[in-house]
Amino acid sequence: MNKCDQCIVRQLSSLKALNKDEVIKLANSKTTYTIKKGEAIFEEGEVTNGVFCVKDGVGKLSKLSANGKDQIVKLVKSGELLGQRSMISNEPANLSAKAIADMEVCFIPKTEIIHFFNNNNQFSLNLMQSVCEDLKESDNDKIALVQKTVKQRLAETLLQLHDDFGENPDKTLKVQLTREELAGIIGTATESCIRLLSDFNKLELIELAGKKIILKNVKALKKLAE
Amino acid sequence: MNKCDQCIVRQLSSLKALNKDEVIKLANSKTTYTIKKGEAIFEEGEVTNGVFCVKDGVGKLSKLSANGKDQIVKLVKSGELLGQRSMISNEPANLSAKAIADMEVCFIPKTEIIHFFNNNNQFSLNLMQSVCEDLKESDNDKIALVQKTVKQRLAETLLQLHDDFGENPDKTLKVQLTREELAGIIGTATESCIRLLSDFNKLELIELAGKKIILKNVKALKKLAE
DNA sequence: TTGTAACTATGACATTTATCATGTTAAAAT
């Protein structure tokens, strides 16, 4: 009944370093939740006391500003862990985690993770590397925010969404974001985002199939993003 | 002859978790360098193969953009470690590290750090927490870049420089940055930065003593930064 | 000491992006 063993999170995340016994421990301590689109897994300021494994769906890590805008810091997909940073730092969550598509997540209590961390060097190294990867991405995003125009950032983000989440059979992007959310990722006003999507559409860089987006000219988008 | 024991880095960084034997190992494997203002400790893309302890001076982690602007990601002061991320990720440096004030640094080879990481849980936890702290700061900076105006970010940065580095007897900020570097931190054009400093000066929020800066009205600056 | 380069400063102007207003379309609820 060792259910965690075949889980995608176990295959993709730091948890891949766990041995058989540890996986059994894991399976016994986890709690599974279903989170519907729009709902929160945890909110900024909450004490989480563990990490969440994303089995299925898509989530966003974001922070609400005074003027009501929701800046998205990172999208999370299945196979990833959520809440590592605040757990390790021993702090309340710095960001809110919400579902963008219906999610299935497992909660693993902090005590388990710390135990693995202290007893399994490969696990702690993996965990460390995963945080380091996040740091690198965050730094690079920061630089892009300053050095690139909104247009460039939109092109870059569309390509990234395509790379990270893939496309449906009809070629539309698999992640379904509202224009507001997309604006929240690239760090601009919703109207600006919509306007630029229209421009991209007219230039045949993309095609707007209702709310869905098809990348038509990846090469040109890449060039634009530089 | 256990020289590392009294070092400020040993007192402030993750290295504080090391025991006596480990500190001796450390002292035997380290190499000390002097870096003059303006010189690089390592450049973006370089393989570092270890970390640098900052014994004295101030450094900047930055990335050069296509248009020649140097975006500063983080300032580093004595007591901190440099190059942790790329060492752990096993990657070439993502950012360049340069001295803003003359620096004294010690290089610790990767093999040593990995050894400590694998054998000293407190050290690995400290290291992890330090990277987590960087990640949180980076995410928050990212959000500030989008949600705050240049004016707010300048006010915020001045206060932070004051907090992190303190002031000289004549009340001027201890870190001596060029306007260009200051602009690189807040993510704006040098001219915009200069102009706003002039404005702040006229409003008596700060005082410009030549190139040096005195914070005159901290309260008002804090209010402005929000 | 003088010359040169780097830094600071400011004005004029262009560009980018946000904001406000308003309309349209699509989705969800009754």
Add this chain to the structure above:
DNA sequence: ATTTTAACATGATAAATGTCATAGTTACAA
């Protein structure tokens, strides 16, 4: 089916910021 709401879209305008030009200042080297 119809109402209601949320999401998308676009124009007009304002505000913020970048760019270019130019000049004064400071630091430092010859």
